[in-house]
Amino acid sequence: MPELLNKTGPIAQVANIIRENDRFLVVSHLRPDGDSLGSQTALLLALRALGKTASAWAVEPIHRKWSFLPGVHHISTEMPDWTPEVTLVVDCGAAYRVAEGFQPVGKVVDIDHHLSNDMFGDVNWVDTEACATGEQIYALLAELDVPLSPEIASCLYVAVMTDTGGFRFSNTTAQAFRIAADCVMAGADPAEIGLHIFETRPAGEFLLRAKVFGSLHFEYDGALVWSEIHMVDYDAAGGEEVEPEGLSSEIRGIEGVEIAVLLHEMPEGTLRVNFRGKGKVDCSRIATACGGGGHFNASGAVVRGMPYEEARDFVLGKVREAVADWKSAGGI
Ligand SMILES: [Mn+2]
Numbered sequence: 001m002p003e004l005l006n007k008t009g010p011i012a013q014v015a016n017i018i019r020e021n022d023r024f025l026v027v028s029h030l031r032p033d034g035d036s037l038g039s040q041t042a043l044l045l046a047l048r049a050l051g052k053t054a055s056a057w058a059v060e061p062i063h064r065k066w067s068f069l070p071g072v073h074h075i076s077t078e079m080p081d082w083t084p085e086v087t088l089v090v091d092c093g094a095a096y097r098v099a100e101g102f103q104p105v106g107k108v109v110d111i112d113h114h115l116s117n118d119m120f121g122d123v124n125w126v127d128t129e130a131c132a133t134g135e136q137i138y139a140l141l142a143e144l145d146v147p148l149s150p151e152i153a154s155c156l157y158v159a160v161m162t163d164t165g166g167f168r169f170s171n172t173t174a175q176a177f178r179i180a181a182d183c184v185m186a187g188a189d190p191a192e193i194g195l196h197i198f199e200t201r202p203a204g205e206f207l208l209r210a211k212v213f214g215s216l217h218f219e220y221d222g223a224l225v226w227s228e229i230h231m232v233d234y235d236a237a238g239g240e241e242v243e244p245e246g247l248s249s250e251i252r253g254i255e256g257v258e259i260a261v262l263l264h265e266m267p268e269g270t271l272r273v274n275f276r277g278k279g280k281v282d283c284s285r286i287a288t289a290c291g292g293g294g295h296f297n298a299s300g301a302v303v304r305g306m307p308y309e310e311a312r313d314f315v316l317g318k319v320r321e322a323v324a325d326w327k328s329a330g331g332i
Contacts, residue, residue, distance in 0.1 A: 010125035034162025041071035042155035059099035070151035116293025134159025150187025204237035
């Protein structure tokens with residue numbers, strides 16, 4: 001069986017905390033994606049299967065496009081009226097990723113796979129080799145002897161499938177396929193899930209896509225591509241939540257591109273940016289220089305407190321520095 005199941009250390013510690021406590025709050029990051037939601041709901045359902053008192057919280061209502069995900073309707077924007085003994089934070093590199101000013105209650109358990117994790121928890125289980133946080137939850141449930149119900153299996157399948165870009169990205173390990181196979185055996189339906197994720201998109205997604213594709217900027221002979229979405233574009237498309245997952249990965253797919261940068265204008269002088277690479281330029285380093293974090297090939301940052309254009313130039317400056325470094329080191 002997978003070597004993961006033999007791991008000691010943080011996984012055993014997290015399993016013990018779950019065994020020894022009764023009241024849990026499960027949270028994940030802002031602008032949730034398939035891995036954060038799949039991990040959060042799988043863990044919530046598993047805790048309830050263990051007979052624990054468990055709630056899941058998010059700062060904003062989850063977009064209806066995720067309503068097919070089992071357990072997602074249990075994620076509330078209201079905090080429970082009881083005090084958690086343990087807050088489980090999944091798929092977050094830092095506590096502020098949960099929500100601005102978020103203060104976890106009780107013992108804080110950080111379960112994550114981001115390279116840039118700042119170890120904000122009382123217990124930190126950070127496995128940068130995990131393809132998704134869902135992979136860690138899968139291992140944790142095995143450790144706790146929680147069987148994969150069809151619902152939990154569907155959540156974990158979504159987590160692994162989306163974070164590997166549909167089993168295409170560089171984090172697509174053999175273990176990703178083992179987990180997916182187990183989830184399908186346990187009742188996850190890849191065709192049904194695929195239908196919801198890839199074939200049922202809000203129309204506004206296409207307006208944003210058209211906007212991004214219509215304003216691509218190429219630099220360094222096409223090694224760098226960047227584009228941006230302004231607030232007026234979100235207004236026309238029906239809101240920020242309709243932005244398709246993977247839009248920045250999609251422009252990375254342009255032939256010759258080594259790094260793709262997608263900038264988003266947010267309310268109140270805030271800029272959000274995604275970086276996507278192809279194994280040559282370190283996106284994690286650029287994101288960190290911009291106050292964010294992430295993985296080598298996928299990272300992001302939020303820049304606050306300056307006008308959008310100024311923030312954009314600051315971010316692009318950091319990107320150009322990194323591309324120039326890579327080029328001068330003989331990158332081709
Ligand atoms: Mn993830």
